[in-house]
Amino acid sequence: MKKIITAGLSFAMAASMLAGCSSAPAEDADSGDKRVLKFDSFSGGNGEEVFTKLAEAFEAANPDVDVQLRFEKELPDVLNKENAQGEYSDVVYYNLGQPSGYTETQLNTNEVLDISDVIENINIDENYKNSNIVQYYGDGKSYLLPLKTTPAGFFYNTELIGEGKKYELPTTWDEFWALGDQAREDGIALFTYPTNGYFDNTLNALLKETGGEELLTSVLNYDKNAWNSDAAKQAIDIISKLVSPDYLYADTVSNANAKDGFTMNQQAVIDGKALFMPNGDWVVNEMADTTPEDFHWGLLPLPALEEGGERFVGSMTEQVWIPAQAKNVDDAKAFLEFIYSDEGVQIMAEGGNIVPTANMTETIAAMEDGYTKEFFSVYDEASAALGAFAPYNTDNLPDFDRAATVFGSIDSLATGEMTADEYQSTLADAWVKLSENKTIAE
């Protein structure tokens, strides 16, 4: 008898301890007969409202679909966990070029659905359609859909810099540096950056400015000699001058590497401690709480190399994509097409987001006056630079970190640990490795 009790008790103990481990994924609550469309989004500066409206409008048009929105600040962690359990979203909104590299990893492991048919059905601008953002592998097949586009240049305070203001708006790099010297005498720094990752669009624009589309393409596609040209050196020299102690806001690197410290660098521009920073239109919402009323954001394209020279501005896109193992592919594709429909474009525009359709200039023209219209007017005087880094085989180069090499080094330039020449040779060495490990489309 005693034996049975003992065994029974110890079994109960073991069972109760193990019971906590098995948790079946919760069943989708009360979606009834409706088909569920799971839209998982990175929770960032664009807010949630616009997606809620998009989802409502899509549900109204497709009454038998239930769009389940989810916003996560650490989206890759959440999705990695779910993927391991065999759970997949239907639509994912997560951009290329994030530190986690989640989207790139999913692309590299063939976990992203080919959406060429969607691209054919929608009215997308040709430049975007043919970019290597959409056609990630450059093989004519499309994987990522730009959800919105925005010019990403240097942001500044129009109340401080501009016609009739304290400082004049520079149009060439010479004027830009002269402004920096002038500001320094007033105790103000010319430049700051939220974190080194914000250089991505600036770098695209700068490369296009110094070496044309040819240089930009060769860099993005890992041409092994891409960084050895004079034009590339010129771009590197401009970056290293921007972050030299003469022009850089002194706290930039400290703040950029503190958790959420990027807002402190952004605040420096608002407070008038630094004049310019690379950023995107989301900074307006992101910093709204700490922006005084007499502050007005402006967007400067890169200054020209010489008087009357062509000017450029990075064109940033954010992407949505469908996991290859999504359960509800049909509705997911319909949802992506809906974003590009007149109604979808309209909803996005109301939230200040411009979908890159072929007639986006009309969309912008029809909008009420405001930041979106002002920011997009930058294209009146500057051309767009657009593109993403091509894929490479991460399995063969596990110790290589592209973001750290290209953008992380900018911190080292700023702290004086690295010179412009060392930066150039670091990049050149990296590109030799990358050119040997490019992912070729199957």
Add this chain to the structure above:
Amino acid sequence: MNKKKAQSRFVFACLAPAVILVFIFMVIPTIDVFKTAFFKKSNFVSEATFAGFFNFKVLFNDMRFIEAMQNTILYVVLITIITLILAVLFATLLTRENFIGKNFFRVIFYIPNILSIVVIAGIFSAIYQPTNGILNTFLGMIGLDFLQQQWMGNPDIINYSIIAALIWQAIGYYMVMYMSSMTSIPENLYEAASLEGAGKVKQFFMITLPLIWDNIRTTLTFFVISTINLSFMFVQLTSEGNLGSEVALNYMYNNAFAGKYGFGMAIGVCIFVFSFALSAIINKVTEREVLQY
């Protein structure tokens, strides 16, 4: 059934749950880490291709990994030495000496240990913040402007800033550990020593230190493990390993969950071996004849 057999069954039954749990949550994952380190694998679900020692070969030529291991060793050595000395000193003062506010100090020293490392990272971000931070503001206030620094922005200083924060949080815990063994040393030993003419310092080295030696040995292993773990969390929450402040676990985390799972696990294996070996060496070299009272 004889009593002995019944007893051993009872012991087995009592131990079984713990053993099962350790097996499921410790042994199997550890074996899995070792296995994955020999594969090229992007994340949990992606295909794995066997790569032999490829990941390790890359690792030993990877400057960032070498930097991470150097920093880890620097952290372990400096934090252990400084915390140990300060904790023993404070413990001695608080147990052997009588002064006003003794209990107050006990509480003050122990408080950092109650705080989570997330809070500590937050506190030190505020302390080290370059313009509005407490440290630079204080230095400016007392006229030591020339000492103001970019505490978390200067690659020459950043590691020492992190070490200072970790020492601050560790002292209280170890102090309490040493105090507990110091209070159990019989008072008559000290009385006898002082009758023989031994001063406070001599008493400390002849009585206190030998009698808490066993305790110190145990804490040395704790130092190794907790420094490796806490420095990861602190770095992850502040500099994210940039500006030359990379530590081993942070490097593993950043790789394993950024599309290089196999490579990350190879780093994990190195850290596993490293911390095991270091603890074993420390244990061996500090071996002394145990003194009893």
